[in-house]
Amino acid sequence: MKSVVIIGSGNVAEAFARVFPERGFEVRQVFARNAERGRAVAQLARCEWSDNPGNLATADLYLVAVSDSAITPLLSSLPLPEGAVVAHTAGSQPLDAIPARFARRAVIYPLQTFTAGRRVDFREIPLFVEAANEELLSEVKAVAGRLSDVVFDADSQIRSQAHLAGVVVCNFVNHLYAVGAELMQKTGMSFSTLAPLIVETARKAVESGNPSAVQTGPAKRGDRTTIERHLRMLCAQPELQEIYEKLSQNIWKETSKRD
Numbered sequence: 001m002k003s004v005v006i007i008g009s010g011n012v013a014e015a016f017a018r019v020f021p022e023r024g025f026e027v028r029q030v031f032a033r034n035a036e037r038g039r040a041v042a043q044l045a046r047c048e049w050s051d052n053p054g055n056l057a058t059a060d061l062y063l064v065a066v067s068d069s070a071i072t073p074l075l076s077s078l079p080l081p082e083g084a085v086v087a088h089t090a091g092s093q094p095l096d097a098i099p100a101r102f103a104r105r106a107v108i109y110p111l112q113t114f115t116a117g118r119r120v121d122f123r124e125i126p127l128f129v130e131a132a133n134e135e136l137l138s139e140v141k142a143v144a145g146r147l148s149d150v151v152f153d154a155d156s157q158i159r160s161q162a163h164l165a166g167v168v169v170c171n172f173v174n175h176l177y178a179v180g181a182e183l184m185q186k187t188g189m190s191f192s193t194l195a196p197l198i199v200e201t202a203r204k205a206v207e208s209g210n211p212s213a214v215q216t217g218p219a220k221r222g223d224r225t226t227i228e229r230h231l232r233m234l235c236a237q238p239e240l241q242e243i244y245e246k247l248s249q250n251i252w253k254e255t256s257k258r259d
Helices: 011-022 035-045 068-077 134-147 156-185 191-208 224-233 238-258
Strands: 003-007 026-031 048-050 061-064 085-088 105-110 127-131 151-153
Touching: 003 011, 011 026, 011 035, 026 035, 035 048, 061 068, 085 134, 105 134, 105 156, 127 134, 127 156, 134 151, 156 191, 224 238
Parallel strands: 003 026, 003 061, 026 048, 061 085, 085 105, 127 151
Antiparallel strands: 105 127
């Protein structure tokens, strides 16, 4: 597979639009409903943009990078060649989210967070791939291997589990960063004050290969005095108070199991 049409204009589409040309693929078109974003993503891929289904370019691979709920209805309406390779990029959607009329259907799911305008090293991104048959899987893995150094065979169940883990360590943790930033504002200091702590915590977890082994804090120690003090400080924020209590209980429970 040498030529690609990217369907979608969101953050995932943008990331693939950057990397495909860098790895020697020809992106022939970006198809997207959003004209402003579509043109911007197409410019990154050095190709044309279209929102006209009757004007879809011909390619070896149609990469579908749209919202999960849009995959099936969109592909059901687009006049793609039935012999084309059609791959979606969703972690929590099965292979058969792609209509059965596409015999050469596949998944290329990148386990990474993407933000518009922000570049990441695609070589380090785990790509989870699945295909309708073994022959196609070999082709899809060859494509994925040109994009990243980390490629896994992964069916829907494995991808869904990985996606769940990703939500926990990325989306949930980032939300807790935002909570921490608000708490620091009450001291008159900025979020950047927490940066060394965040970086060291992440570094320890990654370098150890076992985050539970490097857990610290009052919940790990069973320090109820400090925990109760923190809970009183959060009395005006009952939802956050509950999150703090639940997380503390879970940390203590898991720590007690190991000990």
